[in-house]
Amino acid sequence: MEKREQLYEGKAKKVYRTSEPGFFWLEYKDDATAFNGAKKAEITGKGALNNQISAIFLSLLKQKGIENHFVKTVSDTEQIVREVTIVPLEVVTRNIAAGSLAKRLGWEEGTPLSKPIVEWYYKNDELGDPILNDDHVAVLNIAVREELNHIKEISLRVNDVLKEYLAGRKVILVDFKLEFGKTPEGQLILADEISPDTCRFWDANTMEKLDKDRFRRDLGNVEEAYREILRRLGGQENV
Ligand code: UDP
Numbered sequence: 471m472e473k474r475e476q477l478y479e480g481k482a483k484k485v486y487r488t489s490e491p492g493f494f495w496l497e498y499k500d501d502a503t504a505f506n507g508a509k510k511a512e513i514t515g516k517g518a519l520n521n522q523i524s525a526i527f528l529s530l531l532k533q534k535g536i537e538n539h540f541v542k543t544v545s546d547t548e549q550i551v552r553e554v555t556i557v558p559l560e561v562v563t564r565n566i567a568a569g570s571l572a573k574r575l576g577w578e579e580g581t582p583l584s585k586p587i588v589e590w591y592y593k594n595d596e597l598g599d600p601i602l603n604d605d606h607v608a609v610l611n612i613a614v615r616e617e618l619n620h621i622k623e624i625s626l627r628v629n630d631v632l633k634e635y636l637a638g639r640k641v642i643l644v645d646f647k648l649e650f651g652k653t654p655e656g657q658l659i660l661a662d663e664i665s666p667d668t669c670r671f672w673d674a675n676t677m678e679k680l681d682k683d684r685f686r687r688d689l690g691n692v693e694e695a696y697r698e699i700l701r702r703l704g705g706q707e708n709v
Pocket of ligand 1: 569
């Protein structure tokens with residue numbers, strides 16, 4: 471399979487066409503952004519770390535029967551994925567109150583939730599990704615009821631798999647964001663990435679943050695934290 475022309479450039483990845491229909495070529499960048507692009511930096515090595523971390527998580531989910539777009543890794547920073555049209559929703563699942571939820575509820579960050587919460591946000595930079603309810607999603611024609619139910623069910627299954635897997639590696643899964651896409655055949659599958667850019671990971675012993683909050687909150691050692699996650703997942707650390 472060969473890499474062809476670039477189709478799209480996002481904040482953290484570039485998407486290319488390939489010589490084979492039905493497949494895209496993803497390139498993970500070192501660029502870091504937060505607060506809807508207001509804060510920017512380059513973190514050397516981040517693209518390679520997220521490429522490998524995301525491949526590990528998406529392969530694990532596939533093994534557990536959760537269909538997703540990941541096909542194979544082709545270089546330090548690149549992977550082949552199935553072609554999908556992304557559904558413009560950021561689907562956030564939470565186990566512990568943090569970030570915007572802690573703020574919205576007026577709860578202290580770190581307060582456990584009695585059951586996981588799944589939320590939808592409209593993937594729209596101009597609007598700053600506002601939170602949506604089911605009716606908003608329907609009126610915006612983003613997804614029908616059955617699709618939303620499916621997205622929620624898959625998100626909760628991903629949560630169960632990742633929470634258990636990470637607990638065995640002394641990492642607490644606080645919350646994470648997923649994206650879904652439709653294949654050319656119309657199948658709705660998990661897509662995008664699962665990495666320290668899109669999840670909150672806390673060290674189970676020290677509660678140290680091992681994710682993008684280190685960048686958002688200027689805590690330092692961003693690359694080291696991402697590398698530590700890869701190490702706990704048993705990935706190759708020479709990236
Ligand atoms: N998240 C993400 N992309 C976004 C917004 C959030 O990947 O555009 C992830 C974030 O890393 C965290 C979870 O979704 O794991 C919940 O984020 P939250 O709503 O608390 O927003 P934040 O505090 O990051 O603004």
